[in-house]
Amino acid sequence: MVHKCLTGTIFILLLLTGCMYPSENLSKNQIANDAQLQMVQQAIDQYAAQNNGLLPIFTKESDTPIYQKYIIDFSLLKQQGLLQTIPGTAFENGGSYQYVLIDVETNPTVKVIDLRIAEEIRIVQQRLNVYRSEHVYPPFGEKVANSVYKLDEQELNLDEDPYIKSPYSDKNLPIYIDTDGQLTIDYRMELYPLLENEEHSYKEGEDIRSIITDHHAVVPAYSVPYTIKNDEPVFAPELNE
Numbered sequence: 001m002v003h004k005c006l007t008g009t010i011f012i013l014l015l016l017t018g019c020m021y022p023s024e025n026l027s028k029n030q031i032a033n034d035a036q037l038q039m040v041q042q043a044i045d046q047y048a049a050q051n052n053g054l055l056p057i058f059t060k061e062s063d064t065p066i067y068q069k070y071i072i073d074f075s076l077l078k079q080q081g082l083l084q085t086i087p088g089t090a091f092e093n094g095g096s097y098q099y100v101l102i103d104v105e106t107n108p109t110v111k112v113i114d115l116r117i118a119e120e121i122r123i124v125q126q127r128l129n130v131y132r133s134e135h136v137y138p139p140f141g142e143k144v145a146n147s148v149y150k151l152d153e154q155e156l157n158l159d160e161d162p163y164i165k166s167p168y169s170d171k172n173l174p175i176y177i178d179t180d181g182q183l184t185i186d187y188r189m190e191l192y193p194l195l196e197n198e199e200h201s202y203k204e205g206e207d208i209r210s211i212i213t214d215h216h217a218v219v220p221a222y223s224v225p226y227t228i229k230n231d232e233p234v235f236a237p238e239l240n241e
Contacts, residue, residue: 036087036088037110037111037112037217040072040077040083041109041110043077043082043083044056044072044077044110045108046082047076047077047080047082055070055101056072056073056074056076057070057071057072057073057101058071065222067111067113067209067219067221068100068221068222069100070100070101070104071098071100072099072100072110074086074090074092074099087099089112091115096115096116097112097113097218098112098113098115098118099111099112100112100113100219102213111213111217111218112217112219113218114167114218114221117164117221118221120162120163120164120165121164121175121183121222124158124175127156127158128151128156128183131156138151138177138181139156140152140177141153144176144235145234146235146238147179147235148179148184148235149176149178150174150176150177151176161174162174162175164185166189166190167218168190168216168218169190173189178224178237183222184222184223185221185222187209187212188226188233188234190220191208191209191211191212191226192232192233194211194212194215195208195228195231195232195233198211203228204227204229205227205236205239206227207225207226207227208226208228208233224236224240225237
């Protein structure tokens with residue numbers, strides 16, 4: 001009788017532990033691994049070969065930021081039998097990542113957007129929308145660079161300057177606003193070590209964000225272009241024009 005009670009108690013504890021286990025620690029919500037990326041990449045390559053170079057992506061507005069523009073349409077891959085299952089890390093399967101393509105014109109390559117970043121941006125955007133419903137101009141704070149400003153956290157009723165946890169390290173990356181009123185993430189802290197430690201041939205006036213995607217699976221979403229000046233990364237929003 002005691003043995004049965006103990007067994008029942010252990011089962012309940014295990015069940016409760018499973019229910020309470022943070023979703024971000026579940027295997028399907030972990031960062032997309034090489035095997036998952038390669039599986040989708042192979043399906044993309046086969047789809048393009050079978051469809052005269054067309055890619056299985058959703059249609060986006062022409063002015064959609066480059067790293068958020070080419071979202072993979074898994075349904076098209078499944079319809080043609082090129083993908084049996086959607087990766088567990090994918091948003092479509094309950095995961096925390098949106099699978100995208102970069103370099104679509106030259107070498108379509110599978111990468112991901114960390115949707116936890118998107119959620120942090122959404123929260124700040126909601127505050128910004130409320131503010132702008134009552135004011136003509138966004139709450140610009142201190143100027144950071146040409147066309148890039150800090151947000152006035154007091155005007156937005158925030159306790160501190162907004163930031164996101166970097167998908168590449170343990171750094172906190174600031175959230176700024178550009179003169180078009182669009183929120184942007186400052187990736188310079190991640191660009192610095194890459195420029196210093198990795199081989200590259202970037203010149204001033206070139207967008208250097210691809211050095212991130214060369215070494216990471218996660219794209220620098222919600223960003224403006226950066227270029228290199230005196231061997232350091234600097235904002236270059238004019239490259240979007």
